[in-house]
Amino acid sequence: GQNIDQPTEMTATEGAIVQINCTYQTSGFNGLFWYQQHAGEAPTFLSYNVLDGLEEKGRFSSFLSRSKGYSYLLLKELQMKDSASYLCAGIMDSNYQLIWGAGTKLIIKP
Protein backbone atom coordinates (compact mmCIF):
# COMPACT_ATOMS: atom_id res chain seq x y z
CA GLY A 1 0.00 0.00 0.00
CA GLN A 2 0.93 3.63 0.01
CA ASN A 3 1.70 5.63 3.13
CA ILE A 4 3.51 8.93 3.38
CA ASP A 5 4.58 10.41 6.72
CA GLN A 6 5.82 13.86 7.56
CA PRO A 7 5.86 15.89 10.78
CA THR A 8 2.72 17.82 11.55
CA GLU A 9 4.37 21.08 12.53
CA MET A 10 7.81 22.63 12.76
CA THR A 11 9.05 25.97 14.05
CA ALA A 12 12.18 27.77 12.88
CA THR A 13 13.78 31.18 13.14
CA GLU A 14 14.05 33.75 10.37
CA GLY A 15 17.41 33.45 8.64
CA ALA A 16 17.99 29.89 9.81
CA ILE A 17 17.87 26.55 7.99
CA VAL A 18 15.16 23.93 8.39
CA GLN A 19 14.85 20.38 7.08
CA ILE A 20 11.43 18.81 6.60
CA ASN A 21 11.51 15.04 6.34
CA CYS A 22 9.18 12.76 4.46
CA THR A 23 9.19 8.99 4.66
CA TYR A 24 7.14 6.64 2.60
CA GLN A 25 6.30 2.98 2.50
CA THR A 26 5.05 2.17 -0.89
CA SER A 27 5.58 0.34 -4.07
CA GLY A 28 5.14 1.77 -7.51
CA PHE A 29 6.28 5.28 -6.83
CA ASN A 30 8.15 6.98 -9.62
CA GLY A 31 9.37 10.09 -7.90
CA LEU A 32 8.53 12.53 -5.17
CA PHE A 33 7.16 16.04 -5.27
CA TRP A 34 7.33 18.82 -2.73
CA TYR A 35 4.66 21.50 -2.79
CA GLN A 36 4.19 24.66 -0.77
CA GLN A 37 0.74 25.74 0.25
CA HIS A 38 -0.21 28.99 1.90
CA ALA A 39 -3.54 29.04 3.69
CA GLY A 40 -6.42 29.38 1.26
CA GLU A 41 -4.24 29.07 -1.81
CA ALA A 42 -3.37 26.36 -4.30
CA PRO A 43 -0.41 24.06 -3.69
CA THR A 44 2.52 25.40 -5.68
CA PHE A 45 5.29 23.25 -7.09
CA LEU A 46 8.68 23.36 -5.40
CA SER A 47 10.59 20.31 -6.59
CA TYR A 48 10.44 16.88 -8.16
CA ASN A 49 12.99 14.13 -7.49
CA VAL A 50 13.00 10.95 -9.51
CA LEU A 51 16.65 9.98 -9.00
CA ASP A 52 18.49 9.56 -5.73
CA GLY A 53 20.38 12.59 -4.58
CA LEU A 54 20.07 16.26 -3.91
CA GLU A 55 18.40 18.77 -6.20
CA GLU A 56 19.23 22.37 -5.40
CA LYS A 57 17.09 25.26 -6.49
CA GLY A 58 17.94 28.57 -4.89
CA ARG A 59 17.09 28.59 -1.19
CA PHE A 60 15.25 25.28 -1.50
CA SER A 61 16.82 21.86 -1.96
CA SER A 62 15.21 18.45 -2.04
CA PHE A 63 16.77 15.06 -1.44
CA LEU A 64 15.55 11.58 -2.29
CA SER A 65 16.68 8.10 -1.32
CA ARG A 66 14.49 5.57 -3.08
CA SER A 67 16.04 2.59 -1.32
CA LYS A 68 15.30 4.11 2.06
CA GLY A 69 11.91 5.55 1.16
CA TYR A 70 13.07 8.92 2.41
CA SER A 71 13.05 12.49 1.20
CA TYR A 72 13.66 15.86 2.73
CA LEU A 73 13.11 19.47 1.80
CA LEU A 74 15.81 21.86 2.97
CA LEU A 75 14.99 25.54 3.27
CA LYS A 76 17.85 27.97 3.79
CA GLU A 77 17.92 31.64 4.81
CA LEU A 78 14.37 31.37 6.04
CA GLN A 79 12.08 34.31 5.41
CA MET A 80 8.80 35.10 7.11
CA LYS A 81 6.98 34.43 3.83
CA ASP A 82 8.17 30.81 4.02
CA SER A 83 5.57 30.21 6.73
CA ALA A 84 3.28 27.74 5.00
CA SER A 85 2.42 24.08 4.78
CA TYR A 86 4.86 21.88 2.92
CA LEU A 87 3.37 18.84 1.27
CA CYS A 88 5.24 15.75 0.20
CA ALA A 89 3.60 13.72 -2.59
CA GLY A 90 4.64 10.56 -4.38
CA ILE A 91 3.66 9.94 -7.97
CA MET A 92 2.42 6.53 -8.95
CA ASP A 93 4.30 4.99 -11.84
CA SER A 94 1.17 3.36 -13.20
CA ASN A 95 -1.25 6.25 -13.51
CA TYR A 96 0.53 9.49 -12.51
CA GLN A 97 -1.74 9.74 -9.51
CA LEU A 98 -0.33 11.79 -6.65
CA ILE A 99 -0.37 10.28 -3.17
CA TRP A 100 -0.07 13.00 -0.59
CA GLY A 101 1.35 13.32 2.89
CA ALA A 102 -0.70 15.29 5.38
CA GLY A 103 1.64 18.27 5.15
CA THR A 104 4.03 19.97 7.57
CA LYS A 105 3.03 23.37 8.88
CA LEU A 106 6.16 25.49 9.10
CA ILE A 107 6.07 28.45 11.45
CA ILE A 108 8.81 31.05 11.07
CA LYS A 109 9.55 33.27 14.05
CA PRO A 110 11.50 36.55 13.95
Add this chain to the structure above:
Amino acid sequence: EAGVTQFPSHSVIEKGQTVTLRCDPISGHDNLYWYRRVMGKEIKFLLHFVKESKQDESGMPNNRFLAERTGGTYSTLKVQPAELEDSGVYFCASSQGDDLGYTFGSGTRLTVV
Protein backbone atom coordinates in the same frame (compact mmCIF):
# COMPACT_ATOMS: atom_id res chain seq x y z
CA GLU B 1 -1.05 31.79 -19.50
CA ALA B 2 -4.12 31.58 -17.31
CA GLY B 3 -3.89 29.08 -14.49
CA VAL B 4 -6.34 26.48 -13.32
CA THR B 5 -9.54 28.18 -12.25
CA GLN B 6 -12.02 26.76 -9.81
CA PHE B 7 -15.47 28.04 -9.01
CA PRO B 8 -16.85 28.77 -6.50
CA SER B 9 -14.06 29.47 -4.07
CA HIS B 10 -16.36 28.81 -1.15
CA SER B 11 -19.69 27.07 -0.83
CA VAL B 12 -21.82 26.52 2.23
CA ILE B 13 -24.78 24.20 1.77
CA GLU B 14 -27.14 22.26 3.94
CA LYS B 15 -27.01 18.51 4.26
CA GLY B 16 -29.08 16.94 1.54
CA GLN B 17 -28.61 19.73 -0.97
CA THR B 18 -26.74 19.51 -4.23
CA VAL B 19 -23.56 21.37 -5.10
CA THR B 20 -21.66 21.53 -8.36
CA LEU B 21 -18.01 22.51 -8.44
CA ARG B 22 -16.35 23.63 -11.62
CA CYS B 23 -12.76 23.45 -12.79
CA ASP B 24 -11.32 25.14 -15.86
CA PRO B 25 -7.92 23.63 -16.60
CA ILE B 26 -5.12 25.30 -18.46
CA SER B 27 -6.03 25.41 -22.13
CA GLY B 28 -4.60 22.44 -23.99
CA HIS B 29 -4.03 20.32 -20.91
CA ASP B 30 -5.49 16.88 -21.58
CA ASN B 31 -5.10 15.61 -18.03
CA LEU B 32 -7.45 16.88 -15.35
CA TYR B 33 -7.43 15.63 -11.79
CA TRP B 34 -9.73 16.16 -8.84
CA TYR B 35 -8.38 15.89 -5.29
CA ARG B 36 -9.99 16.47 -1.94
CA ARG B 37 -8.63 17.46 1.44
CA VAL B 38 -10.89 16.95 4.41
CA MET B 39 -10.12 18.71 7.67
CA GLY B 40 -6.90 17.54 9.27
CA LYS B 41 -6.20 14.85 6.72
CA GLU B 42 -4.04 14.50 3.66
CA ILE B 43 -5.07 15.43 0.15
CA LYS B 44 -6.62 12.42 -1.54
CA PHE B 45 -7.09 11.59 -5.18
CA LEU B 46 -10.64 11.45 -6.50
CA LEU B 47 -10.38 10.95 -10.24
CA HIS B 48 -8.45 11.58 -13.41
CA PHE B 49 -9.72 12.62 -16.83
CA VAL B 50 -7.78 12.33 -20.05
CA LYS B 51 -9.63 14.69 -22.34
CA GLU B 52 -13.28 13.77 -21.85
CA SER B 53 -12.67 10.20 -20.70
CA LYS B 54 -12.46 9.06 -17.11
CA GLN B 55 -9.05 7.41 -16.89
CA ASP B 56 -9.26 6.53 -13.22
CA GLU B 57 -12.11 7.18 -10.80
CA SER B 58 -10.95 4.84 -8.08
CA GLY B 59 -10.81 7.63 -5.52
CA MET B 60 -14.44 8.67 -5.79
CA PRO B 61 -15.89 8.02 -2.34
CA ASN B 62 -19.37 6.89 -3.36
CA ASN B 63 -22.09 7.33 -5.94
CA ARG B 64 -23.16 10.67 -4.54
CA PHE B 65 -20.22 12.11 -6.45
CA LEU B 66 -20.45 12.59 -10.20
CA ALA B 67 -17.73 14.11 -12.32
CA GLU B 68 -18.01 15.10 -15.95
CA ARG B 69 -15.79 16.70 -18.52
CA THR B 70 -17.89 17.32 -21.56
CA GLY B 71 -15.86 18.17 -24.64
CA GLY B 72 -12.62 17.65 -22.80
CA THR B 73 -12.48 21.22 -21.57
CA TYR B 74 -13.83 22.20 -18.17
CA SER B 75 -14.94 19.68 -15.60
CA THR B 76 -17.71 19.64 -13.04
CA LEU B 77 -17.94 17.66 -9.83
CA LYS B 78 -21.42 17.29 -8.47
CA VAL B 79 -22.24 16.12 -4.96
CA GLN B 80 -25.83 14.98 -4.58
CA PRO B 81 -27.04 14.79 -1.88
CA ALA B 82 -24.30 16.35 0.19
CA GLU B 83 -23.43 14.90 3.58
CA LEU B 84 -21.54 16.47 6.48
CA GLU B 85 -18.43 14.37 5.81
CA ASP B 86 -18.16 15.86 2.32
CA SER B 87 -16.90 19.10 3.82
CA GLY B 88 -13.38 19.91 2.76
CA VAL B 89 -11.34 21.61 0.09
CA TYR B 90 -11.68 20.25 -3.43
CA PHE B 91 -8.67 20.83 -5.64
CA CYS B 92 -8.41 20.51 -9.37
CA ALA B 93 -5.13 20.11 -11.21
CA SER B 94 -4.20 19.82 -14.87
CA SER B 95 -1.17 18.70 -16.83
CA GLN B 96 -0.28 18.27 -20.49
CA GLY B 97 0.28 14.80 -21.89
CA ASP B 98 3.03 12.99 -20.03
CA ASP B 99 4.24 16.24 -18.54
CA LEU B 100 4.38 15.92 -14.78
CA GLY B 101 4.03 19.66 -14.39
CA TYR B 102 0.79 19.67 -12.47
CA THR B 103 -0.80 23.06 -11.97
CA PHE B 104 -3.30 23.28 -9.17
CA GLY B 105 -6.31 25.50 -8.79
CA SER B 106 -6.92 27.39 -5.59
CA GLY B 107 -9.57 24.94 -4.54
CA THR B 108 -13.21 25.12 -3.56
CA ARG B 109 -13.86 25.08 0.15
CA LEU B 110 -17.10 23.17 0.67
CA THR B 111 -18.87 23.31 4.00
CA VAL B 112 -21.90 21.12 4.55
CA VAL B 113 -23.96 22.11 7.57
